[in-house]
Amino acid sequence: MSTLHWAGLLLLAVIAGAVVPFQSAINANLTRGLGHPLWATLASLVVSVLVLLPIILALRLPLPSLAFIAKAPLWMWAGGAFGVCFISLALMLLPKLGASGFIALALAGQVVASLLLDHFGWFGLVERHMTLPRVMGAVLLIAGVVVIQFSSTPAKALVTAS
Template sequence: MSPTVFFILLALLAGFSVPTQAGINAQLNLWTRSPVLASAISFAVGTLALVVYTLVARIPLPSLGTLSGHPWWIWIGGCLGAFFVASTVILAPKLGATTMVALILAGQMVASLLLDHFGWLGYPLHPISLGRIAGVLLLCAGIWLIRYF
């Protein structure tokens, strides 16, 4: 299997996990009666899985001495992940999987356009173009179709 095919399949699998995880966490929310607690439990289980994998794979920890060479905002990713998971716990039962994922995807596309255009967070520069804007607008039209039909 070529690396490109592997990465395409990995992206599709990651995409498949978004509505699946949201549905599972929404069910967990019914038991906990708190989207924040359901998200915390989900994150705790995920963290445990990653720690076990790290130990089994013998992945070495980075040196604390090299920390000063990295930007302060590298720590925010976990907070954004927590916000995302808690948001999907709230949104999944309100919007349904298709509308929720379509709206999330629209937000991801707008953010991606800006990140690529300005090269923020280390992304390579890819200027905003009419074709890219048209793609996002078509996605928004798709969201409208999904939501109202």
């Protein structure tokens, strides 16, 4: 792959990560309006379907294979459950931890889980063994999470302290 292609992929990955705190913050406000995180989770997923369907139709994507759907192992359908878990937990925790605290902690969990997924090649991923530099990178990232989470003071506390 060319350097330009890699740069494009890296930029898209950064964008994918950047939208998460926006989604979480917006959905946290939706939670307040709807009265419960699960209602906001459902609303978020319904909007996702409403946005995705016209794109699928515009691209004229063929229907998925019914044979695959019938024989696919159950774990292949767990992505939706993980999405519900992430969105719901984000809605409950983001207001308490702040956007940076929640996202930093979520990122730490993602890095640890990703190292395990790569190391064992679970779910059809290419094995990428857990090396000392990779583990050290995760440790440094988690150290950054600790600094982000425990060095912040809510703005209201700053106002009342002065």
